[in-house]
Amino acid sequence: MRKILLVGLITMLSLGLISSFAYAKVTGRCDKCHTMHNSQNNAPMAKDDAGNNSTTPYGHLTRASCTGCHAGLIAGSGAPNIFGTPGTDMTAGGTFKATVVDAAAGDYHKVHNVRDISWTREEVELLNATPGAESGGYAEPAGAAQLTCAGTLGCHGDHTQAGSDAGIRGFHHGWKQGYRYLQFYDGAASTAIQGKGSSNWELGGATSTNHNVYYATSGINDTARDSISALCSLCHGDFHGDTDVHNGSTWIRHPTENLLSAATGWNMALVTVDYENNPFGFNGAEYTSATTTTAYTTTGARVTCVSCHRAHGTPYNDILRWDYATMSAGGGGTTGCLGCHHLQR
Numbered sequence: 001m002r003k004i005l006l007v008g009l010i011t012m013l014s015l016g017l018i019s020s021f022a023y024a025k026v027t028g029r030c031d032k033c034h035t036m037h038n039s040q041n042n043a044p045m046a047k048d049d050a051g052n053n054s055t056t057p058y059g060h061l062t063r064a065s066c067t068g069c070h071a072g073l074i075a076g077s078g079a080p081n082i083f084g085t086p087g088t089d090m091t092a093g094g095t096f097k098a099t100v101v102d103a104a105a106g107d108y109h110k111v112h113n114v115r116d117i118s119w120t121r122e123e124v125e126l127l128n129a130t131p132g133a134e135s136g137g138y139a140e141p142a143g144a145a146q147l148t149c150a151g152t153l154g155c156h157g158d159h160t161q162a163g164s165d166a167g168i169r170g171f172h173h174g175w176k177q178g179y180r181y182l183q184f185y186d187g188a189a190s191t192a193i194q195g196k197g198s199s200n201w202e203l204g205g206a207t208s209t210n211h212n213v214y215y216a217t218s219g220i221n222d223t224a225r226d227s228i229s230a231l232c233s234l235c236h237g238d239f240h241g242d243t244d245v246h247n248g249s250t251w252i253r254h255p256t257e258n259l260l261s262a263a264t265g266w267n268m269a270l271v272t273v274d275y276e277n278n279p280f281g282f283n284g285a286e287y288t289s290a291t292t293t294t295a296y297t298t299t300g301a302r303v304t305c306v307s308c309h310r311a312h313g314t315p316y317n318d319i320l321r322w323d324y325a326t327m328s329a330g331g332g333g334t335t336g337c338l339g340c341h342h343l344q345r
């Protein structure tokens, strides 16, 4: 009897270990990232932010700004670089690199134009309205003029705190939670976004052995707000999360959280598993059993906002993963729209 109990306990423990996961947090010597007085020999300390030696210290006494650390300026800090180049060192979120997101016809419609970065041609090119903003509930930024990395008017961190610095506080040391430091906020309570992240943020491109596993809810009527699409719906809420999302039999926007299944006419064997061009979201068992280093299948596959978009910026219009203009019915191809919609190939 005792043995059975013990075996049961061990099984439960190991299942717990396999299915639970921790959100990312920083490690290493404090002085690598922090300065206590920002002063040495009575002079402002050399900071690691591209030679920025201003006497003004950064929030949380860090040695570089939010975009400074994330441009790789603190050598060896292990911070993901958000200014990467597609095909070489870009990560899953995409890139804010000006020469990539502003390379073509001189517009910034390929990126979230956050305030923490200065944009050169912004007067004429910013989208100073938030597409799909809903009225009531959470107050989203009034377009690019107000959009920040973190905080009340940003994507990352705690939305009850104003500004990027206050908003991100507590996430790097792991006492505030969320996949990629993301939380949903409904105006009253915060919900950590779920997901399993590649440990190097899909550096250089997602593969079957190194990929994120996005979290989707159990369907369009699920009231949980812990999916990656729920995060996007925080600001683009009229596309998602409201009762007006799906009007009878007519889709009013491309659905998310929906299951690709044989029951709704999909031949699952023909749907392409392509981690880079049409990644899926998963709910429940499929998600808890998936790791970031083993291949997933189309079983339980759902659509998310990031099945088509990236979060930061890309070389393509509307922050898409690919050039929409290259997708043609009957035109062949198995990526992007056609990766899923095999009947249109």
Ligand code: HEC
Pocket: 108, 109, 110, 111, 112, 113, 114, 126, 127, 128, 129, 130, 131, 140, 141, 142, 143, 144, 147, 153, 154, 155, 228, 231, 232, 233, 234, 235, 236, 305, 306, 309, 310, 311, 318, 319
């Ligand atoms: C904190 C609010 C906020 C969140 C969260 C947010 N966005 Fe946005 N988004 C904006 C604002 C503001 C704009 C318009 C300004 C701009 O383009 O920078 C925008 C613009 C866009 C555009 C149009 C870009 C263009 O210029 O044509 C796309 C596409 C987009 N967002 C997708 C997403 C996706 C996908 C997510 C989730 C991964 C997301 N957004 C999450 C605020 C947000």
Ligand code: HEC
Pocket: 026, 027, 028, 029, 030, 031, 032, 033, 034, 059, 060, 062, 077, 168, 169, 170, 171, 172, 173
């Ligand atoms: C690899 C970089 C890095 C290292 C190493 C690091 N920190 Fe931080 N720390 C940060 C960043 C970034 C922030 C600000 C954003 C945040 O709070 O998430 C921060 C914020 C803080 C804060 C304010 C927010 C909070 O979590 O309470 C304290 C206190 C802090 N660090 C103390 C320390 C101490 C003490 C050490 C060494 C034992 C240390 N840090 C090592 C990067 C680092």
Ligand code: HEC
Pocket: 023, 024, 025, 026, 027, 033, 034, 062, 063, 064, 065, 066, 067, 069, 070, 074, 077, 078, 079, 080, 149, 150, 156, 164, 165, 168, 172, 179, 180, 181, 197
């Ligand atoms: C002092 C340097 C430093 C500063 C300042 C800093 N970060 Fe980080 N950040 C890091 C490091 C190091 C990591 C990698 C943590 C790890 O090992 O997973 C990280 C990781 C992250 C991640 C990925 C979390 C994950 O799940 O993997 C996000 C998102 C992030 N930071 C956002 C921000 C934002 C937003 C700001 C500014 C408001 C900021 N950081 C400021 C050093 C910094």
Ligand code: HEC
Pocket: 131, 132, 229, 232, 233, 236, 239, 240, 254, 255, 256, 303, 304, 305, 306, 307, 308, 309, 318, 320, 324
């Ligand atoms: C099936 C692919 C796909 C999915 C899934 C998808 N989008 Fe889009 N999105 C597009 C395309 C393509 C465009 C370009 C404009 C168009 O064709 O409507 C676009 C445009 C946008 C725009 C810009 C609209 C404007 O007015 O400029 C925003 C914002 C946006 N998407 C947000 C989202 C959010 C938030 C989600 C998840 C709730 C989402 N998208 C899911 C493909 C997708």
Ligand code: HEC
Pocket: 251, 254, 255, 258, 259, 260, 264, 265, 278, 279, 280, 302, 303, 304, 307, 308, 324, 327, 336, 337, 338, 339, 340, 341
């Ligand atoms: C990750 C897989 C995936 C990708 C990528 C994708 N779709 Fe979809 N699409 C779906 C699912 C699932 C549905 C919901 C229909 C269903 O339940 O069968 C859907 C529905 C649609 C519908 C409505 C169909 C109907 O029955 O009314 C259209 C139109 C559509 N998609 C076009 C596109 C286009 C265009 C693209 C590329 C910009 C695209 N999709 C990319 C999975 C995907």
